Amino acid sequence: MSRENDGFEFHPTGLQRLLDASYRVINFFVRWDRLPTLIGAFNIAAFRDRLRAHNLHHTGYGVDSAGEWKPGYERWRSADGSYNCLAHPRMGMARTRFGRNVPLTEAVPETDEALLEPSPRVISRELLARHEFIAASSLNLLAAAWIQFEIHNWFSHGPPQSGNEFKVPLPRGDDWPQKERFDGCMHIQRTARDKSTREPWLGAAPTFRNFNSHWWDAGQLYGHDHATQMKIRSRHDGKIRLVRDRDREMLPEDPDSKGVDFTGFNDNWWIGLAVLHNLFAFEHNAICDALKSAYPEWNDEELFQHARLINGALIAKIHTVEWTPGILAHPVLQFGMAAQWSGAPQRWLHLLLGEDNEVSRGIPGSATDQHSAPYAMTEEFTAVYRMHPLLPDTVRIHSLKVKGDKPKALKGSKPITLNFVDVQGPVTRGLMKDHGFANVLYSLGIQNPGALCIRNYPNFLRQFKKAARRGDPNIPLMDMAAVDIMRDRERGVPRYNRFRELLGKTRVTSFEEITSSPDIADKMREIYKDVDRVDLLVGLMAEDPPKGFGFSDTTFRAFILMASRRLKSDRFFTDDFRPEIYTELGMDWIQNNSMKSVLLRHFPELGQALEGVKNSFSPWNVVAEQ
Amino acid sequence: MRITIPGIVRLAWLSDPDEVVAANASGVVQRSLSGLGGLVQRSIAAKLAVFQKSDGDIWPAFRDRADRLRSDRQKELENALAKTQGLLKRVAPETSALAAYVRTGSTNRPPEIIVQQMVGRLFFSDYAASEESYDAACALQTWVSGGPIKSYLLKLSGELERSLDLIVTLSRGDTSCAHATAIAMHNLVDTIERMRRLARARDNLQKLSPQEAIASTLRAPNQVVRETRDAGHVCGMHLGARTLVVLRLECARRQKPDAGIEFFAKGWNQCPAHAIVPALLADVWKKAKAGAA
Numbered sequence: 018m019s020r021e022n023d024g025f026e027f028h029p030t031g032l033q034r035l036l037d038a039s040y041r042v043i044n045f046f047v048r049w050d051r052l053p054t055l056i057g058a059f060n061i062a063a064f065r066d067r068l069r070a071h072n073l074h075h076t077g078y079g080v081d082s083a084g085e086w087k088p089g090y091e092r093w094r095s096a097d098g099s100y101n102c103l104a105h106p107r108m109g110m111a112r113t114r115f116g117r118n119v120p121l122t123e124a125v126p127e128t129d130e131a132l133l134e135p136s137p138r139v140i141s142r143e144l145l146a147r148h149e150f151i152a153a154s155s156l157n158l159l160a161a162a163w164i165q166f167e168i169h170n171w172f173s174h175g176p177p178q179s180g181n182e183f184k185v186p187l188p189r190g191d192d193w194p195q196k197e198r199f200d201g202c203m204h205i206q207r208t209a210r211d212k213s214t215r216e217p218w219l220g221a222a223p224t225f226r227n228f229n230s231h232w233w234d235a236g237q238l239y240g241h242d243h244a245t246q247m248k249i250r251s252r253h254d255g256k257i258r259l260v261r262d263r264d265r266e267m268l269p270e271d272p273d274s275k276g277v278d279f280t281g282f283n284d285n286w287w288i289g290l291a292v293l294h295n296l297f298a299f300e301h302n303a304i305c306d307a308l309k310s311a312y313p314e315w316n317d318e319e320l321f322q323h324a325r326l327i328n329g330a331l332i333a334k335i336h337t338v339e340w341t342p343g344i345l346a347h348p349v350l351q352f353g354m355a356a357q358w359s360g361a362p363q364r365w366l367h368l369l370l371g372e373d374n375e376v377s378r379g380i381p382g383s384a385t386d387q388h389s390a391p392y393a394m395t396e397e398f399t400a401v402y403r404m405h406p407l408l409p410d411t412v413r414i415h416s417l418k419v420k421g422d423k424p425k426a427l428k429g430s431k432p433i434t435l436n437f438v439d440v441q442g443p444v445t446r447g448l449m450k451d452h453g454f455a456n457v458l459y460s461l462g463i464q465n466p467g468a469l470c471i472r473n474y475p476n477f478l479r480q481f482k483k484a485a486r487r488g489d490p491n492i493p494l495m496d497m498a499a500v501d502i503m504r505d506r507e508r509g510v511p512r513y514n515r516f517r518e519l520l521g522k523t524r525v526t527s528f529e530e531i532t533s534s535p536d537i538a539d540k541m542r543e544i545y546k547d548v549d550r551v552d553l554l555v556g557l558m559a560e561d562p563p564k565g566f567g568f569s570d571t572t573f574r575a576f577i578l579m580a581s582r583r584l585k586s587d588r589f590f591t592d593d594f595r596p597e598i599y600t601e602l603g604m605d606w607i608q609n610n611s612m613k614s615v616l617l618r619h620f621p622e623l624g625q626a627l628e629g630v631k632n633s634f635s636p637w638n639v640v641a642e643q
Numbered sequence: 644m645r646i647t648i649p650g651i652v653r654l655a656w657l658s659d660p661d662e663v664v665a666a667n668a669s670g671v672v673q674r675s676l677s678g679l680g681g682l683v684q685r686s687i688a689a690k691l692a693v694f695q696k697s698d699g700d701i702w703p704a705f706r707d708r709a710d711r712l713r714s715d716r717q718k719e720l721e722n723a724l725a726k727t728q729g730l731l732k733r734v735a736p737e738t739s740a741l742a743a744y745v746r747t748g749s750t751n752r753p754p755e756i757i758v759q760q761m762v763g764r765l766f767f768s769d770y771a772a773s774e775e776s777y778d779a780a781c782a783l784q785t786w787v788s789g790g791p792i793k794s795y796l797l798k799l800s801g802e803l804e805r806s807l808d809l810i811v812t813l814s815r816g817d818t819s820c821a822h823a824t825a826i827a828m829h830n831l832v833d834t835i836e837r838m839r840r841l842a843r844a845r846d847n848l849q850k851l852s853p854q855e856a857i858a859s860t861l862r863a864p865n866q867v868v869r870e871t872r873d874a875g876h877v878c879g880m881h882l883g884a885r886t887l888v889v890l891r892l893e894c895a896r897r898q899k900p901d902a903g904i905e906f907f908a909k910g911w912n913q914c915p916a917h918a919i920v921p922a923l924l925a926d927v928w929k930k931a932k933a934g935a936a
Contacts, residue, residue: 122675123872125709131670217700220675221710514884515873518679524884549873549884 023105027070027389032370036063050347050563050570055363057349058356061577062376067521068578072118073390076224078107079114079213092598093322094329094589096243098230101588108391109231109586111241114211114224115174116393118575119519121222124396124509132506135544138185138193138203141498143540144555145474150409152465153567155346159458160634161407161466162289163340167332169290170237170282172399173228177206179490183503194480197494204493205503223509229282231394233583233590235329238297240281249281255305255320257298262450267295273487276443285483287441288412291449292458299619301328304606311602326589327603330381333584334358335612341580343634344567357581380584385591392586398579400510401572403501403554406473407466412440414452415460417622417640432460437477442484455620462626462637469568471537471558474498505553513556513571514549520574524549532559647883652683655882658891660899662878667910671875672888674707674912676868680885687868687887690786690794693807694822702818704826708911720819721915724765727922733768737761738923742930745838746848753777755832762828763813765919766820776813779806780825787826823916834860834924838931848935853925861924863892863905 029037040063043052049060083099083106090100099110107113117124126132153160182204187193193203211224229241238257240246251258259266268278277286280294304324308315315323337358342351352361360379361367367377375383415432440448449457467473478497485492510516513531514524525531528538528548537559545551551559560569584590589598596604612633616623626637645655657663666672675695678688694702706713724730731738740757744750750757756777763770782802785793797803806825814820837860842848847856869888874881882888896904903909906917914920 120677122673122707123677125707128670128709215712217712218695219712220701221707221713512873518884547874549875 022075022390025387025390029066033066037067054348054352058353061353065577069388072578073388074117074121075390076114076116077216079211079226080107080112083107093326094234096246097241098232101232105391111230112226114226116395118395118397119511121220123511123519124222126507126509136185137499137502140502141479141496145498147473147476151468151470151473153468154465156466156634157636158461158464158466160343162293166290166293167336168402169285170229171394174225175209175228178209179206182206205500227394232587233333235332237282238280239325250321252317254309255317255324256302268298276446286445288445288448288457289461291445292454300615304328307602326599327606330607331610334607339612339632340634343632346565381590381594383591385588387586396508396510398575400505400553401575404469405478406469408475409467410437410475410477412437416456417459455622459626463639501554502552510553513551513553516553517571531556533561650681652681653883653886655886656889656891658894660895660902663890663895665878666888669877671871671877672869673872674705676870684887700818702822704822717915724915724919727919730765730919731926734761734764738926739930741835741927742934745842745931746934748839754835758832759824759828763824779809782806783825784829830864848932853928856928857921857924863896865893866891
């Protein structure tokens with residue numbers, strides 16, 4: 018195999034070359050976010066083409082074969098993501114390697130002494146720790162839950178490995194518990210090693226494997242191997258197995274993880290994940306009912322696989338046209354994300370670009386294209402998705418029912434405020450039962466998440482004890498902020514300034530160019546000394562975002578490429594996004610539903626809270642006692 | 644010396660032996676070139692990129708310090724090339740022919756082809772060099788160090804690709820052999836030529852010991868090119884991000900001949916041929932001396 022990205026190359030059209038050259042000139046004078054909407058949207062398209070040409074790098078698959086072909090793989094998704102690309106069946110399947118958005122020669126971790134400089138613990142304490150909660154007022158907490166629901170399986174590097182931990186010296190006065198110290202150091206476990214055979218062209222770039230499928234296939238609900246998937250299924254009418262508890266059905270408990278629901282991927286469980294996993298399990302079963310009525314002759318397998326396709330596409334659509342414009346509230350993005358899914362509405366654009374162009378018709382239904390490398394999630398995309406500041410340190414649980422039958426936990430009491438640690442892990446299932454899904458959804462719907470900015474990292478995560486699954490070794494106490502820093506460093510993700518450069522932005526030359534806050538710039542200078550040393554996470558959180566944006570422009574550059582790529586590379590969103598595969602009913606279901614309709618289908622009691630709310634990820638109406 | 648022309652080049656030349664050694668050892672300076680930082684960087688990186696793609700492997704001189712395959716292969720090759728007596732026996736016909744050339748100034752085959760074959764046979768005992776293989780090595784050398792017009796013509800004519808293919812095929816995919824027979828050998832060819840000139844002047848051949856002859860004829864490569872990925876300090880000198888760092892090895896060696904700069908002695912990238920090259924040259928000189936006696 019050649020290192021030429023397994024034979025994939027990006028071939029820009031004449032128009033794309035012209036746009037690229039034009040926008041290089043335009044952007045010399047004006048930033049994309051200050052351009053009129055349509056011109057700005059084409060600017061983003063030009064960025065995307067540039068990134069597609071230069072920022073996709075194959076790291077090899079890391080698995081020898083795609084496993085056995087099974088009838089049906091031509092029509093629906095395999096459990097592990099194999100055979101999505103029929104010509105390259107290993108592409109994107111579970112246990113294949115993460116790719117890269119930077120050249121492999123740039124993805125080399127620093128040597129051990131530089132790797133720990135500056136101390137990730139100092140960064141955690143001085144730059145990331147939340148001093149006071151900074152809210153993202155245009156979003157609700159469901160938006161934070163949603164992004165975790167979307168990605169928590171997607172970037173699974175597997176459990177970290179014990180032994181040979183990073184030893185982070187603790188400065189004098191550090192409050193890290195004495196019993197968790199080892200020779201005066203805090204230990205951070207390393208990412209599990211990729212033990213597969215390395216190709217000689219990888220050079221010094223480390224590789225890591227994704228334990229789950231890389232595709233946007235709703236694997237968090239359906240699992241990433243056949244055996245798990247069969248346990249999730251009821252094996253009747255294509256449905257997901259639910260159990261009845263009190264007045265409604267819910268996902269069963271995971272026998273290996275107390276208090277956690279059994280689903281495709283249930284790491285880092287909390288009430289936000291619980292409501293969304295259950296919600297889309299209910300949605301799956303609703304789709305099965307509709308399919309059963311339309312196609313009564315179909316067996317369990319046909320019903321399950323079609324419902325999975327439809328449900329997965331609906332989730333992708335909600336993410337594209339609701340969540341993303343919710344967090345990136347800029348006119349260019351409002352236009353761009355809608356166009357990404359449904360195409361640009363302007364007729365003249367269709368005439369100019371052709372009806373088959375992805376801008377005219379949207380990516381769904383356009384031709385599959387891997388551009389310049391086989392599809393894979395990337396380490397850099399993983400890095401920009403480190404969004405822990407979205408989480409608050411406390412969650413307030415409200416009751417929708419002002420009068421009458423309050424759930425047990427809320428009877429006779431005002432809304433309760435719980436520390437975040439008390440709404441996650443083993444207590445989650447009990448909380449869901451006590452408070453009820455609708456109340457939890459409503460509570461998440463009216464609260465703000467944290468803003469993605471510096472000094473807003475939730476403090477509970479900076480001293481966090483994660484529950485281990487049954488039979489797994491105990492997980493040591495973690496400072497997740499320090500862990501996040503070390504993950505990027507050990508995986509060879511470039512630091513902030515080089516990351517900018519490699520994604521097509523100019524390097525900054527001073528700390529003041531990153532942030533307009535003199536206090537933060539001074540603190541960064543004190544810790545890092547050199548602006549090139551600023552960690553990616555710190556730079557992304559410190560950077561002043563464009564107007565309306567919930568995260569930095571540098572983060573956005575990675576999104577421009579990868580958010581569309583997870584659609585454009587996937588056969589089931591492109592070549593096979595058609596009624597013959599999805600059914601007419603399926604295409605209509607995807608077209609006609611939204612987060613709001615899904616919520617209301619399963620929780621009609623949320624109607625008043627959602628009335629007039631245009632985007633389900635923005636704060637809902639307050640309808641209950643406060 | 645340093646030059647910075649925004650958008651065109653950011654360049655630092657290092658000639659001081661201590662600076663050269665420190666830059667080579669520093670984590671700030673990398674072997675791989677990104678092509679970022681200016682048009683000159685872009686053009687040089689594009690040239691060298693051909694050695695990172697051929698046959699799905701990376702040529703050893705372009706592998707970075709942290710590359711485990713580099714260190715493994717380097718160690719392996721160093722061990723193989725340390726068996727000097729066996730290797731000298733293997734290439735005895737070539738060293739004899741070169742000795743005759745040093746002594747008389749003429750050989751049956753052009754000396755550069757004999758050098759290429761000698762180098763190739765350190766890897767494969769049946770390596771056969773030819774005019775075509777030597778021309779291929781020259782084409783690659785021109786590609787690396789020639790001017791833009793020559794390089795453009797090489798690429799346009801397809802000669803670059805043909806040369807790469809031929810060298811890699813003759814080296815049976817072994818990138819160390821390819822590097823040695825296409826790039827590193829030119830230094831040996833020049834050294835043999837200098838030996839010939841040395842031998843012809845007065846009674847040097849009789850008077851000088853092999854070590855003295857080597858000391859006055861063996862040179863380091865003129866320069867190697869490195870890059871800083873991020874800003875950093877080398878020997879107290881600040882180098883900005885994406886600076887092209889030119890290590891002027893021969894210039895540094897002249898200032899400090901015993902520092903082992905020609906082989907990056909004791910460095911992470913010590914040339915695996917650091918023992919065999921002097922042994923080969925000594926053998927050539929000894930045989931030339933014996934032939935003259």
